[in-house]
Amino acid sequence: APREVVAPRGEAPLVDGRLDDPCWQGGAWSGEFTVLDLPERQAPVQTAFKVRHDGRRLFVTARLDEPRLGEVVAKVTERDGKVYNDDALEVTIDSDADQVDHFHFAVNSLGTVFDSHVRQGGQVRTTEWNAAVEAKASRGEGFWSVELAVPLADLALNGHSRGAWGFNVARERQAGGQTELSTYAPLTAGFHQPSQFARLTLEQADLERYLWQIKSPYGREVSEADGGLRLTARTYLLNQTGRFRFFRLTASLRGAGGESSQAVTNGLDAEQGKELTLMVPLKAPGPQVLTLTLSDRASGETWAVHQDVVELSYTPLALTLTSPSYRNTVYATQRLTKVAGRVACGLPVEALAGKRLEITLCQGTAGLGSVAVTKVERETAFSLPLPALPPGAYEIRAELRAGQETLHRASAPLRVVPPSAVETRLDERGVLTINGRPTLVFGWFSTPPEEYAAIREQGCNALVDYNAQWRQPEEQKKLLDEVQAAGLKVTFYPYPKPAMLRDDAFAKPLSPEEALLLRENVRRWKDHPAVLAWYLADEPELRPALPQRLQQIYELIAEEDPYHPCIMLNDSMTGVRKYAFAADILMPDPYPLFLKNGLAARGLEYTTQFMKTVAESTGGWRGAWVTPQAFNYGDYGRLNNRAPTLTELRNQWYQAVVAGATGALWYTWSHVANYSHLRLGMPFLARESRLLEPWILALGSGGAVPFAPEEAPLHTALRQVDGVPVLFAVSTGTTPLEAELSLPAGSGSAWHVISEGRQVTARDGKLRDRFEPYAVHLYTLDAALAGRP
Missing domain, CATH: 2.60.40.1180 (Golgi alpha-mannosidase II)
Incomplete structure (x- = not known):
């Protein structure tokens, strides 16, 4: 059973880091911290805490024992700096106990605060989220202490917040000369495990006025208005407070260009919801913090605050091709008879009246066909005939016209490529096709050549090779020949030498010298029939890699080799979003972390969360594969872990299939021989998947079943x-x-x-x-x- 914490109601303390306020004098301390990942072992240096509230704010104070007080690490002084690398106290609050989203606060001995909104079971965090938090720290004889105050309005309370919350207090201790991690809730696999949090009960808490649901703004559009730019978006507000309330909802933007806001007033009855339109002046395009503040219309008391980080851009006219949908390229196996796309216009709707769009297929200055659209909307679909064209470079141009005057222009390249002996591409659904045939990719990371025949017999058709950059050309050709002889395909790094994979290289733009070497290496191998795809990066967010570099690499390879896609592997949903447009196929590795004598530490639905992020980040215009966990993290030194069972292997894969995955490259073959569920279960799963290949690839042929x-x-x-x-x-x-x-x-x-x-x-x-x-x-x-x- 989870541990229990009670927060009595009382007078607010003076937040100064000391423990002398009247509200802290009564009641027992909560303590007995255990070592992270070792819930049976008490932390050698202990921590104790108390929690209180006054109906408006939640207060946490903690006493952190420290026999080496002079060695306490306290370097970070800026808000949202890496406080957790110092000696620090961490507080995590899951205010509706949904075990998915929670709020994270860290305070060091200087009183410096890091806070973030952590979502999707602990895997995505928004550090730009800032609560109106107050924190102070102090030192005593043999200990240091913290006081933290968090407004209830910042904690996204809703109708599920009336009961106990998820809650934990944890500690990073550096003063002993090495990092010691301890926790009140007996956690495994990291501090952000909301399913394992303790339960927090707020006594005598009147929370009703805080109980609202605010949906993240959607339908965001940037357009010209009043001589500047304006964001128009919608949100949905649900009143779960139990009675009718008048409110004011203020939307504000904060970015490099400054701040702006706009408010609307309205009223909602109990359990009534309403879609509200927001229109906020935009000072300058770029990343913004979009904050929605809900308050009492009469008193101004804040009831709820919702924050999102958004990227807002403005283009008067933007052209996107939808057919051909892959790389704006026409392939021999497609037999397209038309080009289709859409034109997005950022002008006000009233400014589009009487205008027309001219869409033209061009090669250089020569027009090869055009179509006029007389009803121009904010987003306008078009199609025009595609004649039989010889291979070459073409262009689709869009012009917004008033009479004979051209107001705005946009264009997109169109490429026609000749037939190839092996044409590997994605179709309009993101499904891989080889010479026009839809193909389910199912295989392994790091399979040695002596096992190629075995995995092929089981139903596998692909593998990932990590080591091409270390081999001499003759060694790499030998491996590719062996892959081909076994009837398999392989994806590998396109980099000709290991130096191009180093962290320092990935942090810089692609140099002309690197581009030349990369181009030569792609040319060397692109025609080998064993090549499946180019493996651009493995978890680039952990380096972190410069997005510009990966975009440069992707564009170079796409230009040099139109017949093989590029793959990106990410280990976080933030990484998926960050690098989504630097590859054709997004292949996350949502490892659930299977625990000894337990289930999945992260929750098995982690796979679905990742695959939905892939679809949302790309609008469905990229391929979606997955790298499920088929290994034991314990073999890499992580305590209390195990390999997945056949049930868990099958669940990971078919979860991904339901969410739109059309390929799986499992990590990793080297563990298969050690575990019976992998050794016996994976051949069964490969055969079953091959049997169901047509249905796995039949995206769009049905839908979810209620x-x-x-x-x-x-x-x-x-x-x-x-x-x-x-x-x-x-x-x-x-x-x-x-x-x-x-x-x-x-x-x-x-x-x-x-x-x-x-x-x-x-x-x-x-x-x-x-x-x-x-x-x-x-x-x-x-x-x-x-x-x-």
Whole structure:
């Protein structure tokens, strides 16, 4: 059971870091901190804390024992600096106990504060988020102390905040000469594990006025207005306070150009929601902190604050091609007869009246065809005939005109390439095609040549090789020949020497000398039939890599080799967003971290969160693959870890499939022989995936299937191929679940469960089944399909 913390209501302390306020004199201290990752071991140097509230703010004070007070590390003085690298106290608050989002505060012995909004189970953090927090620190005999005050309005309270919250206090100790990490809640696999937090109860807390839900602003558009720029966006506000309230909602932007704001007033009854339109002057394009502040219309008391970091840009006219959808390139296997796209216009709607768009296909100064659009909107779709063109460079140009006057121009390149012996590209759905045939990629990292035949026999068709940059050309050719002979494909780094992979190299733009070497290396190998794709970067956010460099590398390779895509692997959702447009295929590695005598430390739904981030970050215009965890982190020194079971392997993969993944390269083959679930389970999963390849790749042929209970941790997708349905249903729940799936009208009743040898009968359009923890059920109406080995 989680540990319990109680916060009595009382008079607010003077926040000065001392422990002499009346509110701190009564009640017991909470302590008995344990070592991170070793919940059975008491921390050698202890910490104790108390929590109070006054109905407006939450107060935390802590006494941190320190036998080496003179060695306390206290270097960071700037807000949101790396306070956690000093001796520091950390406080984490999950104010609605959803075990997904939480707020993180760290304070060092100087009183310097780091705070962030941590989302998606601990994997994405926004450090630009700043609460109106107050913190002070002090020193005593053999200890140092902290007082922290956090406004309740900054903690995103909602209707689920009436009960106990998730809460923890942790500590980084550096004074002993090495980093010692300890925690009140017995955590494993890091401090940001909200599913393992303690429970915090606020006594005599009247929280009702703070209970609102504010949706992150959506539909954001930047346009010209009143002689400048303006952001228009929408948000949805839900009143969960229990009664009618008048409010003021103030939207503000803070960026390099300064600050601006705009307010709207309105009223909402209990459980009533409303979409509100926000219009805020934009001082200058670029990154902005967008803050929504909800307050009492009469008194001005702040009830809720919501912050987002957004990138706002303005272009009067922007042209995007949607066909061809991949690299703006026409391939021999496509047989396209038209070019299609959309033109986005940043001018006010009223300024578009009477205007027209001229869309022209050009080569140099020669026009090869055009179309006029007389109804111009903020976003205008177009298409124009594509004649049979010889290979070469072309351009699609868009002009916004008033009469004969051209007001704005935009363009996009169009490339026509000749046929190739091996044409590997993505189709309009982001599915990999090889010579026009959609292909499911399923394979491994780091498979040695002597195992190529074995993985091919199991149903694998690809591998990742980490070491091309270390080999001489003749050695690399030998490996590629062996891959080809085994009927496999390989992705590897395009870099001709290891120096181009060093952290210091990745931190700088691509030099002309590096570009020349890279171009020569791509030319050397691009025509080898074993090449699947170029592996651009492995977890570049950890270096961190300069996005400009990766963009340069991607564009160089795309120019030099139109016949093979580029892959990017990320280990954080922030990294996915940061580098999304420097590759054709995004392949995150959302490792759940499987615990001994336990389940997944991060929650198994971590895979879905990553894959949704891939789709959201690219608008669906990139390929989505995944690198699931098929290894034991304990073999790398992480305590209390284990390898995944077959159930967990299958769950990771089909979760990704439901979320749109069309390929998997598993990490890593070197662990397979050590664990029976990997050794025996992965061949089964490879064969099953190959059997279901047409349905896995049939993106857009169906959709999610509704289920009950609605809050169940289920992930569903119905796919159709030649009239045969396959329903993917994946549970990320940690307890058994009885679920009811609502089938489309006209569906049959006899559903066979693939690989399970059983049948479930649908009644009244409902399919009822039981899901054990992490269970995957694959249903079909085709008995022959379900019965295949």
